[in-house]
Amino acid sequence: MKNKELHVSPKKAKSQARTVAFRSGERNVFFHILTGCNLACKHCYINREQHGTGQLGIDEIEEWLKIFVAPGKKTNLIILGGEPTLHPDLSRAIRSAKKLGYDVTVDSNGYLFHDLLEKVTPSELDFLSFSLDGPDPQVNDDIRGEGVFDTCVANIKKAVKNGFNVSVIYTVSRKNINHLHRMTELLTELEVNKFFIQVLGLRGNSAISEGEEVSQVAREEWLAVVPRVAEEAAAAGIHVTFPKVFLEEGEVFECAGNVAENYFIFPNGRVYKCPLCEDHPIHSYEICDNRLTALNGLTESSFFQLEIAEGCVMNKLLQPDTIEYDDDHNPVYRISCCLLKQEIKG
Numbered sequence: 001m002k003n004k005e006l007h008v009s010p011k012k013a014k015s016q017a018r019t020v021a022f023r024s025g026e027r028n029v030f031f032h033i034l035t036g037c038n039l040a041c042k043h044c045y046i047n048r049e050q051h052g053t054g055q056l057g058i059d060e061i062e063e064w065l066k067i068f069v070a071p072g073k074k075t076n077l078i079i080l081g082g083e084p085t086l087h088p089d090l091s092r093a094i095r096s097a098k099k100l101g102y103d104v105t106v107d108s109n110g111y112l113f114h115d116l117l118e119k120v121t122p123s124e125l126d127f128l129s130f131s132l133d134g135p136d137p138q139v140n141d142d143i144r145g146e147g148v149f150d151t152c153v154a155n156i157k158k159a160v161k162n163g164f165n166v167s168v169i170y171t172v173s174r175k176n177i178n179h180l181h182r183m184t185e186l187l188t189e190l191e192v193n194k195f196f197i198q199v200l201g202l203r204g205n206s207a208i209s210e211g212e213e214v215s216q217v218a219r220e221e222w223l224a225v226v227p228r229v230a231e232e233a234a235a236a237g238i239h240v241t242f243p244k245v246f247l248e249e250g251e252v253f254e255c256a257g258n259v260a261e262n263y264f265i266f267p268n269g270r271v272y273k274c275p276l277c278e279d280h281p282i283h284s285y286e287i288c289d290n291r292l293t294a295l296n297g298l299t300e301s302s303f304f305q306l307e308i309a310e311g312c313v314m315n316k317l318l319q320p321d322t323i324e325y326d327d328d329h330n331p332v333y334r335i336s337c338c339l340l341k342q343e344i345k346g
């Protein structure tokens with residue numbers, strides 16, 4: 001009944017979502033401080049063959065944080081893993097990052113090891129983000145593992161009660177898209193007012209389990225469900241961000257690798273500008289002896305220059321099945337940069 005009351009047509013949802021253009025001068029630093037994790041999610045994107053099994057020491061973390069500081073520019077730091085709270089010095093890393101001027105977010109699977117909530121204050125951490133892939137244990141735990149939903153929800157409640165800004169990330173796959181609409185009720189009950197809907201990337205486990213249930217949804221399904229659910233959540237007062245994925249007629253294609261500053265740092269020193277490239281040794285930079293070096297030769301940056309009718313060139317290379325062609329072999333639509341977002345403020 002509640003869903004029926006909140007229902008809005010897809011047309012209205014589309015008109016209210018705002019595409020968040022890449023902003024020059026704004027930087028995002030995604031810092032994987034380790035690759036280890038206590039969970040084994042079916043769609044895990046971590047590729048230990050490419051990024052190792054290492055964990056950075058706190059001294060290295062602090063040195064590497066200094067590399068990406070840019071005075072006068074707003075820099076969002078997202079600390080992730082693996083599970084970043086497994087790192088015993090995470091609280092010190094957060095404090096060091098704040099001192100350097102970063103806006104700091106930690107992305108956790110919800111286990112919050114090493115008593116994170118007791119070791120940092122809400123003023124030291126801008127956002128604590130929890131991953132939930134279903135509105136109940138049945139849906140979530142089928143993807144993320146037994147008991148994960150209850151632990152995650154208990155820690156969300158604790159974080160909210162302790163005054164932290166909390167957000168939730170939901171990775172949409174064929175396995176859970178039909179349950180996305182039920183997240184609004186859960187988030188409202190948990191008093192979480194920021195919701196990130198992600199598209200499943202074909203990286204890590206997802207790249208090798210294609211064809212199984214935890215796989216990407218088709219364009220029609222995405223467009224029929226995600227914008228409508230985002231609108232419903234916004235109507236309930238939640239700020240929703242979700243990827244654009246499919247460009248509409250007349251919309252300009254831009255590759256973030258060319259027009260934005262995003263860094264995806266791994267503990268083995270690889271630094272990528274594009275997350276779609278992470279399964280391949282084509283990173284743009286490497287950190288050696290605490291110094292950032294731009295790499296020459298065939299790197300992801302070579303691909304950013306290519307202009308193709310399908311939009312994102314890495315998507316065309318790595319996920320060609322996501323594109324449809326007409327009888328003259330022209331793409332029916334273009335795929336946006338995976339980093340292009342839409343948002344609806346509640």
Ligand code: SF4
Nearest residue numbers: 037039041044082109
């Ligand atoms: S997706 Fe995240 S929480 Fe799940 S196994 Fe991978 S690193 Fe761990």
Ligand code: SF4
Nearest residue numbers: 255257274312337338
């Ligand atoms: S996802 Fe595509 S468009 Fe975006 S940075 Fe990577 S190559 Fe460029």
